[in-house]
Amino acid sequence: MNSLRLALAGFLARTVGFALRIAGSGGTSAPGKLLLALAPAAITQLSTRLARGCAVISATNGKTTTSAIVAEVMRADGATLVHNRAGANMAGGIAATLNDQKGDFGLFELDEFWLPSLVEQLRPRAVLMGNLFRDQLDRYGELDQIVDRWREVARSASGARLVLNADDPLIAGLGADAAEPLYFGLEDADAGSTIPQHAAEQACCTVCGEQFVYTRYFVGHLGHYSCPQGHGARPTPEVSATDIELDGLSGSRFVINLPGASFEARLSLPGLYNVYNAVAAAALAFALGVPSDHIRSGIEASSPAFGRAELLEIDGRDCSIMLIKNPAGTNEVLRTLCADEEPRSLLIALNDQIADGRDISWIWDADFEALAETSGAVICSGVRAVELALRLKYAGVEPARVTIEPDLGQALQRSLASTTGRLVILPTYTAMLEVRELLVSRGAATGSFA
């Protein structure tokens, strides 16, 4: 009875999804929601059919890119994937992905807020908790609440191996509640900095409440830390990256160390934050029993995920799209950008839809001051273009460099006209979808949800 109901509900949801795509409204969550309304247990029922089981990934920053790297690794390992690669990461999106795709292994990035209930329904073999940063407070509430919810997952996720970032004290602290956590982190004393960035969260020792002290900061509050009263410190990661060499916007090279194996890898994604995504992916794959040569070839085969450091060509010019959505992520993008000396012009697009965060306060926590040291035109676009331009004024960016053009199509046109070098586009989430649509219509990018 149950399986008949599921089959019918699944058929209906696929039909609705098909009709919506014909009608030209891609990326909607309606089919998944319909499926769950008709068959509330669909996620559990469909996921038990995955012969190799499934794994889930959550983090404030990097979950789409980490999933994309894991996908390459699992493909190298011979898996066929059921994967929400376009980032539909709440219940409806997961249900639709399971209903629409056929494969033997499920790979799901999950929204931070949805992680507990979806872990319960999916019963994954491994859960990767990547990092937690301040993000969209209007939607998620305060960070403490997410940490509490994730602690419940660490306590109760029976049968799932927990893969945790040793360098994020908010995540590593959850290991105390887990059966046999696997830690990953960076072990390179030349990477990062000894000075904290502005957006750093204040992480405190859970025993005495004192703030952790750091010998090294890598990305925001991710680094090498310990309690000043000696109550605890960063766990030593079993999976780590060492000998990291960053190469501007074009990528990086590093050594991945696994228990019993290590190898050098070249990654074609820029910045230290993507080294984190690669080492996180390596740790998750190791926890799933994937051999190291498949992990390596997966990392090296990885290309940028949807809108994350994608490299494109528009009208003969090189163009990069780098998503910005919160202070810590934006700081890493700006840092990577400013380390690259190639001449360029910049298009930044700030929207305030629900998926972007209705509250645009966060732009004042991101270090746009870094742009004051650079040169080249900056076009501010999106629904809140004016406030973005104001942020740049107070960041010390020369006003003569800054143009306001709220319409993204116009802004793209003007950016292309004003540069002969590379065009770098930094959009918030819905602006990124819009930019990609524009580029697809110009033939510069391929369809988004292919």
Add this chain to the structure above:
Amino acid sequence: MAETKLRIGALYPDQMNIYADRGNIAVLSNRCKWRNIEVSVTSVGIGEALDSEQFNLIYLGGGQDEDQRRCAADLIENKRAGLVAAAENGSVVVGVCGGYQLFGHWYELGEERIAGVGLLDVETTRSNGPRLIGNVAIATALPGCPDGALLAGFENHGGRTRLLEGAQPLGSVVSGHGNDGSSGNEGCRAGNVIGTYLHGPLLPANSWFADWLIAAALRAGDGLPQLDDDLEERAHVAACRAAGVKPD
């Protein structure tokens, strides 16, 4: 003007900074620098006493519950006397969101009651109802400003704040929730002591109010020299529009 330097005391910038409070400080200090008014920003953290003579503008932002609890205890122990003296001297004291709540008499979270410093005659209770979240615009009545001058911002709070008898709101809600979602009041003002739920942050979206605070802190009765505020005014209009309000 009576004073030539804006001396900002930023309370607990490491803990109470959740809604980009740094943006408010950046606007205050840049708008002084651009007018060749000297400015200093000094952090006053947990365990440090607050000397009321050292500052003419004191700022306290918002934090997460746990940080707010720690800062509340320290505020009573190390800073209450300094804050009360600063308010009596006519210094400007600004609390945004959590800072506003702690300037009141208390903040009640279920069974627990966190004591505030009592600079403002308000009381706050954490509601079981939804958080009050969204764009907001309020009409103010400040000395020396046009009646009804708008402040725009974003609010996100679980607490419901009640004005005690005789307390004056900072403004009346034109769009959004305000203190408690029902009274139509937003914030509280007693002389130069100001509490509000508006972030966004507050001062980038309302540069005229930043100047009002600076002038009050410097006792600059004649106001401040004009700046080129074309972009600031456009940003103010955009923030009002986000709240669904069309400014004049």
